[in-house]
Amino acid sequence: MSGKPADEAEGVIEDNEYVNAPVRPEDKAPPDRRLLFSSPSLPLLAVCWILLLLIMGLRIYFSSVISEQNVKLMKENQQLMKENQQLKTENQELMKENQELSTEGKNTELKNEIQELKTENQELKENFTKQITDLEDNWEKFNVSRAHWTIDSYCPADKMRKCSACQKGWYQIQKSCFVFYDRETPSELKTWEEARENCRGRGADLVVVHDEEEKNVIDGNVTNIPVSKGYWMGLRVEGGTWKWIDGTDLMNASWIGPPAEGHCAVSLPTRTWTSVKCDEKRTRICSQKALSV
Template identity: 30%
Template sequence: MMGFELDDSLKTYNPGKESHRTVTWLKERPFRAAAVCLGVLCVVLLTGIIIVAGHHNHAAVEQPTPSCNLIGEQVQLGTRCNLTDLRREQTRNKNVTKERDQLRITCTNLIQEQDLLGTSNKYLTKEMNQLQTINNNLTQERDLLQTSNNNLSEEMYQLQTINNNLTQERDLLQTSNKNLTEAMYQLQTINNNVTLERDQLKELQRLSDGGGCLAGWQPHGASCYFLSAEKKSWNASRQDCQDKDADLVVIHSEEEQNFINNFCWSVWIGLHDMESESEWKWVDGSPMKLSLWHPGEPNNVGNEDCAELMPESKTWNDIPCSWERHWVCKSVKRN
């Protein structure tokens, strides 16, 4: 009726066996289910109204009025009974027709709503498919990121392992370097002892030759002079001389000055004013009697408390004691 067609799933509906599938169908297609239910409701209402109307018409035709069955009263009451029944049936028919028209309008509205719901369902299905596609793409991106994160974590662990191995190698090398340094110091001590013994032997040899000076020292007058091959500060230079049982050179004559000039280097001499400014004296405590200062010196520019001998001008110059120069040691000849 009314051009409705039931969905195949409703035609074959079995409450005993297909309840789970029907519930699933209703959850997955809510708009379609609502439209079908409304259509079925419309058909049921129309069917009920038509059946009720037919029943009343049939009853009106087939059931005679007891008062009208009498032959004697047929003429008197026939017209009145027929008019009353006719009016009653017309009223019922009018009501049924009105209800039918209302149901038709309701069905028309339901059909329109069904069409709207179908269109909406179609758009929602399309949107759901699009969202499903987006969800699938996001899932793939998440899986790719997870894979990338796993790879980076593995690389990080590998680098950490390499770093730990390098740290262990570094510690081993530091330990080895420390051991080698200690061994070097031990060898240096041994070498110094051997060098000292060699110098002592040379001294004995020099003394046996009658020169009176150790090997590497130059004799002049009653003294021996040693010129360093390296440079040090004034204090370090004096300490080296004292380690050799000597001291920085003390110059008492121009003839001795000329002898030292032959060394051709600017050298420390044993002259300073560290104890009292401008009060120059020699390392042996004697005052400065001979003055061979360069013109304008000493000027104490920059805290200059130690003296050097400049061979170019054969004069003295005051400079800071921290500067490095060659030095000349002086000792007495040994018989």
């Protein structure tokens, strides 16, 4: 038992000497390099380098692929542009052809219309020629009938057939013949235009008075053959002026009142003339040139 404590004391002394002993050169040698490579951070660093190299490789690869695709797309785009230009050219040609076809179609329509117009014109000519022929035939018949009527009017068909300068029932005043329609039944009364047409149907016209002598003769007959509303004469207002139907102006303004548009002249039994609306109803005085017998 007494021997063990002595041994333990010796062991403590040896340990203290070892701890307090100076450091020897061989004790300061660097650590083994294999210990460094066996560090825990070494695999992570290697993985990072591998990923970086992989990314750079992929980037180079994809850049190359994209560049090739861009070149390909540019070529395709140029080809499409070329085809597009060709399509534009073809479209312009088609439009030109369509325009030509439209023009040809219009020309055809115009030709058809011209032909139809020619046909209609020919038909109208034929109808017009027929109408002229009919009118000439009717006019010839009318002239023959009128000639007989005129001869009978101026030269009554009796045993002593004797011709006069005026028709029967007409008055000769100088070189003219006059007839005074003194009947005022509704069928005999006419507007100024209707009265003139009635006179023309007898180869005459409404009376025209050129001087004071003719006026006195007309007024005298109107007084001798009076009608309540007076007689139409060939005098009316045109353009604010009194004009006779032969185109001459009224020379003496004192014969009738101031002109009013739409008015015509009427000779009254009082030996005066008055202005009334031309669409009123009156009887009339017709005149024509006397024949030389």
